[in-house]
Amino acid sequence: MEFSASKRIIHGFAPAFALLLLGSLAAAQSPKKSDYLENIALCNGPGHTSLAARIGGCTAFIDSGQGTKTALAIAYNNRGNAHTINGDVDRALLDFDKSIKLDPTYAKAFNNRGGAYLRKGEYDLALQALDEAIRLKPNYGRAFVNRAGVFLKKHEYDRAARDYDEAIRLEPNLEAAWSGRCWTRAIIGSLQAALEDCNKVLQSWPNDAATYDSRGLIHLKIGEAAAAIDDFSAALRVDPKLASAFYGRGLAKLRSGDKAGGDADISAAKAIQSGVDDDFVRYGVRADN
CATH class of the missing domain: 1.25.40.10 (Tetratricopeptide repeat domain)
Known part of the structure; x- marks a missing residue:
């Protein structure tokens, strides 16, 4: 199959958002505490939360002014993920940029920015973002999968195969890594190994x-x-x-x-x-x- 960016990009949602430093104790005890916590839950996108609800929850939390820099970076990243999945890649990139500005060490935001640029076909920018995600977090299997996807689009199949190898070594249960490596091996002619991966x-x-x-x-x-x-x-x-x-x-x-x-x-x-x-x-x- 031709590599499908939408199917192979692995996003970095941030569960346990509520456990991070979300604001002062006084804010948590305000009359709007329930709304505040509900927005956090929606922004995390648990279960089958719709994209519109995720975006709305993140936006309400961001606009509340109650979050720390760390929490806001996560909220912008999560909203960016939802925008990406919803097909609004330009808006997603604005959110990832804001997330990174708030926390320049946040590897997930760099990974997701790379995924967004991959969707846009801006492969060099995607590589820059994914290289940084991997530099910040060398054991980030999902970033290796996304970078492999960029190499596939650039027809650099040997480099893609190496990144899939590393992703599988780091996170052996990543379906996208096994499937992507199957496809890459099929292209370069390692057919028996490719068949084993697909199976x-x-x-x-x-x-x-x-x-x-x-x-x-x-x-x-x-x-x-x-x-x-x-x-x-x-x-x-x-x-x-x-x-x-x-x-x-x-x-x-x-x-x-x-x-x-x-x-x-x-x-x-x-x-x-x-x-x-x-x-x-x-x-x-x-x-x-």
Whole structure:
């Protein structure tokens, strides 16, 4: 699958916000204490809190004037995360900048700023932010995953693989690291190792469209067209607009002798994403292979 920034960016929400220095004891005992604590809880985004509620809670807390610098840095970071997920990346970047200004040692804000720049396609700025996150917190597995995502976009696959290796070493349960490494290994031709990574992800997360898509590419490259079709179809059941899965399935169908089905899938892929055929050439797969 073509690397999807929205699916692979790992954000740094800050739970236990309420345990930080949120204000004076007098403020905590004010008549508006319940509202104050509710805003903190919403800003932390527990459970299935909507993005609008997270943003509203963070904004109310920030505007209350009751937070310490540390707490405000977390609130801006959390609001920035919500804006990023909501697709408002420019507004998110403003929040991450404010968070970093309040606390220049806050690695999560640098990580999330890097993720936001990745979404915007500003890869050099993303790398600067992620390098700083890793400098501040060398054991930050999520930042290594996000930096690997930047390297994928820059087609620097060996560097991406090294970052995924480090992320897995630091945080062995990061799904995005295993799935991303599967994809990266599939591109560079380490197919058996890639297959092992994908299988590991799907054992624990059986509805991950990107990993099915990656495994489909592996099967396509090793000549197992039927298995590739099954995996690409599984990816499309989860994500019906995944252009790379349509294109890969189309190639697999063509190689199986199903010209009508293959041509239809390839046309669907190109309608969703222009240049998807060029992507597959870069991955080492041509339509006439």
